[in-house]
Amino acid sequence: METGKTSKYFKYAIGEIILVVIGILIALQINNWNENRKSQKEQYFILNKLQTDIVSDINYLEELNTNIGLEVNNYIECIEILGRKRDASKEEFMTKFGTIFGVSFFDQNATTFNNLVSSGKLELISNKSLSDDIVKYYTDDYKGWDRALRDYTRNFIGPYLLKFDHIPQMDLADGSNYSDPNIFYKADVSSFDIKPKTLDDYRNDLFIINALRQKLFTLQGQVSQYVKLLKEMEKLVERINQEKNRLSND
Numbered sequence: 560m561e562t563g564k565t566s567k568y569f570k571y572a573i574g575e576i577i578l579v580v581i582g583i584l585i586a587l588q589i590n591n592w593n594e595n596r597k598s599q600k601e602q603y604f605i606l607n608k609l610q611t612d613i614v615s616d617i618n619y620l621e622e623l624n625t626n627i628g629l630e631v632n633n634y635i636e637c638i639e640i641l642g643r644k645r646d647a648s649k650e651e652f653m654t655k656f657g658t659i660f661g662v663s664f665f666d667q668n669a670t671t672f673n674n675l676v677s678s679g680k681l682e683l684i685s686n687k688s689l690s691d692d693i694v695k696y697y698t699d700d701y702k703g704w705d706r707a708l709r710d711y712t713r714n715f716i717g718p719y720l721l722k723f724d725h726i727p728q729m730d731l732a733d734g735s736n737y738s739d740p741n742i743f744y745k746a747d748v749s750s751f752d753i754k755p756k757t758l759d760d761y762r763n764d765l766f767i768i769n770a771l772r773q774k775l776f777t778l779q780g781q782v783s784q785y786v787k788l789l790k791e792m793e794k795l796v797e798r799i800n801q802e803k804n805r806l807s808n809d
Contacts (some may be wrong), residue, residue: 566606595769598683598685599806600682601680601683602684602685602806603803603806603807604799605675605681605683605684606684606799606802606803606806607803608671608673609671609675609693609717609799610796610799610800610803612667612668612669612670612671612672613696613792613795613796613799615668615795616665616667616668616792617789617792617793617796619665620665620785620789620792621789622784623663624785624786624789626663627663627778627781627782627785628782630658630661630663630778631775631778631779631782633655633656633658634655634774634775634778635775636654636655637656637771638768638771638772638775640652640758641761641762641767641768641771643762647701647758648758649755649757649758652758652761653727655681656727656761656771657727659712659716659720659727659771659774660712660716660717660720660726660727661712662704662708662709662712662713662740663708663781664702664708664709664781665705665785665788667696667697669697672693672697681693681694683685687801689798689799689802690790692795692798693795693799696791696792696795701784701788704777704780704781704783704784705781705785707777707780708774708777708778708781711773711774711777712774715770716770716774719766719770720767721804722759723766723767724755724761724766725748725751725753726757727795731778
């Protein structure tokens with residue numbers, strides 16, 4: 560009789576243990592599922608912020624490329640005017656020549672990326688191939704043409720032209736210009752003892768001819784680099800979008 564009771568209690572105890580183990584396993588599975596969902600939501604948030612930054616960069620870079628294209632056309636016209644392939648007055652020439660002191664370049668919006676690196680949260684991106692591509696986008700050196708343009712303009716063109724002639728006054732990016740007396744004072748350069756150069760003076764100056772040719776070459780190299788970068792950015796945005804869709808559907 561006692562043996563039967565012992566056997567019964569033993570089976571009951573084993574059953575209780577099994578139920579407890581099953582309960583623990585279910586709780587662990589639910590916890591893991593919750594942690595996985597939490598991780599996926601955090602990854603989605605991170606990728607969405609990065610994607611937003613890159614799309615903004617794409618829009619800015621496309622606009623910048625358009626503006627650089629206008630500069631390229633201006634310098635082509637300047638070269639043709641100096642080479643007597645196009646008729647123009649000194650004033651018309653200076654309108655095209657006026658941006659010679661300017662330097663345009665692209666800087667990525669890396670705020671989100673830098674914050675992720677400093678906080679260690681970049682490691683939360685489970686797709687390591689995508690993570691590597693994101694790091695590559697933000698750390699690759701694409702500024703070779705930018706540096707060449709900046710250094711040549713500031714170190715050679717600027718210093719020379721400041722001694723050669725009265726500096727040209729150009730339209731501003733906001734649509735206003737230096738000729739508006741309500742905003743900018745405009746000096747009458749004809750009133751100075753040192754008179755402005757003539758168009759023939761520009762035609763007979765080899766440095767200016769070569770400066771225009773070199774700046775044109777550098778700008779075209781800059782555009783080619785930006786076109787390549789845009790393609791990489793668009794591919795990266797598409798990859799991020801695919802990963803966001805995967806995280807949403809899992």
